[in-house]
Amino acid sequence: MTPAWPPRSIDHKALVVAYTNVLSWPLHLGGVPVTEAGIDAALDRSTHGVWSVLCEDLFDAVVMPADAGRKVVLAMQRGKDHQDVGAVVPCLLAGSWRIFFVQARTGSVISGARVLSAMQRVALPPTEGSRWEVPPWSRAEPRRIELPNAQILVGWLSSPPDAAAARR
Template identity: 35%
Template sequence: MGSPWPPRSSDPAGLLAAYTAVLGWPLLAGGAEVTAGLALRLLDRDPGTVISTSCAAAGVDAVTVPAGAVGRVARALEGHPVFQHGAEPVPILLGPDGLTLLVRQGSAPALDGVRVAAGADLLPLPPTGGVSWDTPPWQPLRRSPAVLPDGAVLRPFLADAVSQGSAGRGP
């Protein structure tokens, strides 16, 4: 892998290589599995190409918070004691639908106001247009996957952040 570590969002080849070589995630384009090299060529030909992986293959559940609650969730994450004192940061993907937190497979909390993708559901990945990492799913100082939290840890502050958003809505 010739790209510098960690990959930057401006380095599609580095991102694609990290998904396959470091995380072991298969890449999909148009429903077909592709190599990192082919994905890069497809993106060069058509920047609108969506590169994704399945939640099952990535070993994650993806919890998406709607755009209106993103600020509250971000503040709650920063101040939550579980994520202080050297705890692993939660991988966060930013996209057109809101903020997506990656948690250990099979552990996502079922809550009103959030959407959970799991199993065969697809997770769009940067460098797909409109999708970027706030916090990537790898260790920034070494070439290894991030440790994913159990989704139960997120439940209390997600419930608060999402309910605050719905409580503020009027008729």
Template identity: 40%
Template sequence: MTAVAQWPPRTRDTRASLEAYERVLGWPLIVDDTLVSARCASAALELSLDAVVSTTCSAFDAVTVPYAVGADLLVLLGRGALDQVPALAYGREQVVVLVAAGTGSGLKSMAGVLVESGPGGRLILPPSPRRRWDTPPWSPRAEEPCPLPTGGAIETPLRIALRSFGAPPPP
């Protein structure tokens, strides 16, 4: 495996982030609707500020909640044993928490929660517009993925966060 240009990748370092997605995490990269390599994705982003980089939800389930609920959830997780849960913000509208693949389905029944999973699910990644990592999915010390919690491990804190803000409409 070739080393990523800079470790850990910074959000604004497009090349290092794309290399980390592909090489360290093993995620397929999709620009708009085309499966590409990290190098091609980087070139596409340089050519177009509107290019959208995404991946399938094959390696994880993506749990999306309204921003306020997500911010509260991340604080609750940080107070417990789950302080390094990969999460990203979609502007100030939504927070997406990554859990182990196939474990998020039990969270779908909660009001205001959307779960994407499997090869048909998609997650839009930074450096796409209005996307940033709150907690990246890789270790800050070594070129390796962070362990993902199960959906069950975040269920209780998620229920508490949802209660704090009422039952919001689905994102």
């Protein structure tokens, strides 16, 4: 699988191998498909390239400004009173954006955020300026986590992150 688990942001090869082996995501580097056999050559060829995956039937990507997304992440972490306690929503921090990964074809329930799906691409680490805040794999072992339905974000977006803290 990967040299060490979980993959670290600075270990580009471990990230790319996790995408292909653990998540079974078909990767592209600069828009060109990269096979598992071509990972080493692609990494040698480009240290600053854009690694991406098409959403296709893999997931929907809910994109929101980083500050708004931070409030959602905090709400999930603090939301002990919320019905979806323990739910994990993979989140990618990419520049001034946070991108949440949810089940394919469920993102349409989200209003006020851009939703990427089908033939749209999402740039992934090790692309410069992006890192996993909540990765799409288990931290304990090399296996993918089940993506939640986007409906879970509706609840987190509608409850302010400080509401749970204020009730304590």
